Amino acid sequence: MSVHAANAETISAAAQILRGGGLVAFPTETVYGLGGDATNGKAVAAIFAAKGRPTFNPLIVHVADVAWMSDLAVTDTRFENLAAAFWPGPLTLVLPRSAACKASELVSAGLASIAVRMPDHPVAQKLLRATDRPLAAPSANPSGRVSPTRAAHVAEGLGDKVNMIIDGGACRVGLESTVVDLTTARATLLRPGVITAEEIEAVIGTVGTGADDPSAPKSPGQLASHYAPSVPVRLEAQAAQPGEALLGFGMSMGATLNLSAKGDLLEAAANLFAMLRELDNAARFKAIAVAPIPHAGIGLAINDRLQRAAAAKG
Ligand code: TXA
Numbered sequence: 001m002s003v004h005a006a007n008a009e010t011i012s013a014a015a016q017i018l019r020g021g022g023l024v025a026f027p028t029e030t031v032y033g034l035g036g037d038a039t040n041g042k043a044v045a046a047i048f049a050a051k052g053r054p055t056f057n058p059l060i061v062h063v064a065d066v067a068w069m070s071d072l073a074v075t076d077t078r079f080e081n082l083a084a085a086f087w088p089g090p091l092t093l094v095l096p097r098s099a100a101c102k103a104s105e106l107v108s109a110g111l112a113s114i115a116v117r118m119p120d121h122p123v124a125q126k127l128l129r130a131t132d133r134p135l136a137a138p139s140a141n142p143s144g145r146v147s148p149t150r151a152a153h154v155a156e157g158l159g160d161k162v163n164m165i166i167d168g169g170a171c172r173v174g175l176e177s178t179v180v181d182l183t184t185a186r187a188t189l190l191r192p193g194v195i196t197a198e199e200i201e202a203v204i205g206t207v208g209t210g211a212d213d214p215s216a217p218k219s220p221g222q223l224a225s226h227y228a229p230s231v232p233v234r235l236e237a238q239a240a241q242p243g244e245a246l247l248g249f250g251m252s253m254g255a256t257l258n259l260s261a262k263g264d265l266l267e268a269a270a271n272l273f274a275m276l277r278e279l280d281n282a283a284r285f286k287a288i289a290v291a292p293i294p295h296a297g298i299g300l301a302i303n304d305r306l307q308r309a310a311a312a313k314g
Pocket residue numbers: 028030031032033034057058059060090092094108111113114115119137138139140175176177179190191218219220221222
């Protein structure tokens with residue numbers, strides 16, 4: 001494994017690796033992805049193996065252009081309107097696989113649907129175009145661990161399991177994309193993100209959460225304990241107890257680190273995973289106490305990730 005700064009040469013080398021069935025970790029605006037050619041079943045299998053990811057949990061396929069959709073999925077007006085409004089950007093849409101879908105069945109984990117997004121990061125876009133294939137790319141962390149928002153995080157977790165890591169700096173958004181299922185008459189929010197349910201509803205009308213509809217499809221990856229540091233996480237903390245680190249938000253007195261001293265939710269989202277990693281140090285702290293984050297707007301996505309981080313040690 002080697003970490004390479006993103007430039008024309010390294011992107012072209014990475015594209016060669018991907019076209020040959022190898023794995024490349026690359027930056028997106030959300031988190032780093034562990035990429036492989038989505039049309040190559042062996043490459044997709046290698047992604048599952050590298051992450052230790054259960055094969056019932058499907059992967060997101062990344063595209064550089066809406067024109068690539070015709071080789072993957074059946075689209076509708078809701079898709080067109082959402083793509084026009086939010087692509088490229090941190091929104092993943094789940095659609096029926098098309099009869100001529102070129103993506104390996106394994107990316108869908110046996111489901112009749114496929115999740116697709118167009119990343120808004122210049123390196124991801126250049127890499128997709130240079131490879132000229134849709135790329136399957138889950139977050140580039142070992143399954144069950146915190147998603148990487150820096151190239152160094154990828155090297156730590158998966159360094160010996162990828163052919164190349166492209167360093168594009170810190171991820172701007174810092175939380176994984178919003179996932180919306182469009183395979184049913186009523187769209188369903190499968191994973192909250194910085195594009196909120198309200199913003200999506202403004203484009204396509206009511207979006208269910210799945211919680212209110214037992215027959216609604218679930219995101220197989222939304223296991224309770226997903227984004228887990230190795231030390232326990234305690235939420236809604238007003239102060240640290242002895243031995244705990246305090247991850248603050250807003251005017252948190254005595255915070256070890258602060259997600260956003262000015263109380264900005266976008267800034268907090270961008271800092272969340274890197275700060276959880278920094279405080280996940282059993283030699284220094286016995287637990288991470290996290291200050292309350294508002295349960296509205298982007299705060300819903302931040303609290304979703306925090307609840308998973310806390311549930312792991314339930
Ligand atoms: O921001 C992101 O989405 C990042 C970057 C790299 O693009 N990727 C990412 O991938 O977070 P991953 O594999 O860590 O999360 C994919 C999520 C999982 O919860 C998975 O279950 C869900 O999307 N998913 C994928 N395909 C699906 C499908 N066909 N139906 C329902 N859920 C699906």
